[in-house]
Amino acid sequence: MVELLDETQLERSLNRIAHEILERNHGAGNLGIIGIRNRGVHLAERLVNLIEKKEKTRPPMGTIDITLYRDDFKEITESPYIGGTEIPFDVDDKDIILVDDVLYTGRTVRAAVDEIIDFGRPKTIQLAVIIDRGHRELPICADYIVKQISLKDTEYVEVRVKEVDGEDRIVKVEMD
């Protein structure tokens, strides 16, 4: 197990990402932040709080569960638990920031983008991730990245967040 980021580093990086989002979108006025379940939701919440601190306005936040939009429905044996999608604001003409912990094959992001578009027609959808670990299977890339790494097939990344795992820590793990 190799540590990639500790708590302080993650906090600094999220601060940087919040700045980048505000810079690129000229403030928070037109933003909507959507976290992908599960850990993306907590990261999205933190971004919303950071943006509120800097800009004094709180962008609306939603959560998305991509289960119903998966492209491998027939391959999974158990019907997975559906956490539910809640987007309590109008996505039309908004600049949507989609937040997830790890970007890997790109299939989760594809499903999330499809689902958001079923809610309306955003002006843009931008993607923010903590770790981009490469090995994409679809033509998808992130707009905001905390850390880019390349992993072997036998390795994976664990993004641990306080809300779920009791600590903020990102580690690289070797599969047995």
Added chain:
Amino acid sequence: MKKHLLGLQSYGSDEIFEILDHASTFRQVLERDVKKIPTLRGVTIANLFFEPSTRTRISFELAEKRLSADIVNFSASSSSLVKGESLRDTVENIRAMKVDMVVIRHSAVGAPHFIARRCDTVVINGGDGAHEHPTQALLDLYTIRERFGEFKGLKVTLVGDALHSRVIRSNIFGLKTLGAEVTLCAPATLIPTGAETWGIEITHDIEEALTNANVVNIMRLQLERQSSGYIPSLREYAAIWGIDKNRVGLMDKDRLIMHPGPLNRGVEITQEVADSEESVILDQVTNGVAVRMAVLYLLAPRQKEEKHEEI
């Protein structure tokens, strides 16, 4: 989850709650601008309606289309049934067409079970004779849960023809499994022998049945029964067992009025009660689509081998 949904008698509370939990997710989807989700793309479903049905058939069709499944419809009047084909041959043909799921409504008790034994397809019972109508009961349970949250200690009164009603039977099985206190009220001629083994209160007195009840679920009086001598006249049924405003007043203040439809206004329910604030008859219809989506989603066939892929 079981492979088929043939009736609620064989379903445990875990399975029922799993369906109801999923139904609330699908209920949210129905509030969106675009109500279609791609979940069951590539799954083929045959709707076999050997008996007339409007509500259930449309509700299933809508649920299937919302989930992006491919569907074929087969109804008694337009099918080979009128040409004398047996159920068994119809089934063989369905099997040859390689559909993934079958929804069946049939006047013969056990028709869905017959198909389930003979085909690999997933079978969902859309009503078989006077036996069971599980998806109707599930949507009733969903509607009750949406309002009261739980079933333990809840007083639910079912009024009407228990002899011919599959809706009553499925409701009793589901409600009992979830721990509700169930009372059945009907004329003595419309209560089947063996009803005393269901473990519910049975009464012929509507006022006693409604006192302090939280939910009343009123069955349609199947008008064709009148001519077969089960009840003296429609007017008498309306007077003795019909639900009007005064009788509703006997119920608990926290109450719901339900009816699976179609309504015979002025017979089993008065106009005033059917259109009152406490009546959730149209919510039941909307919830029906969500509940059927949940059933289809949970029972849709998946590949046998274990293959969990992170996406």
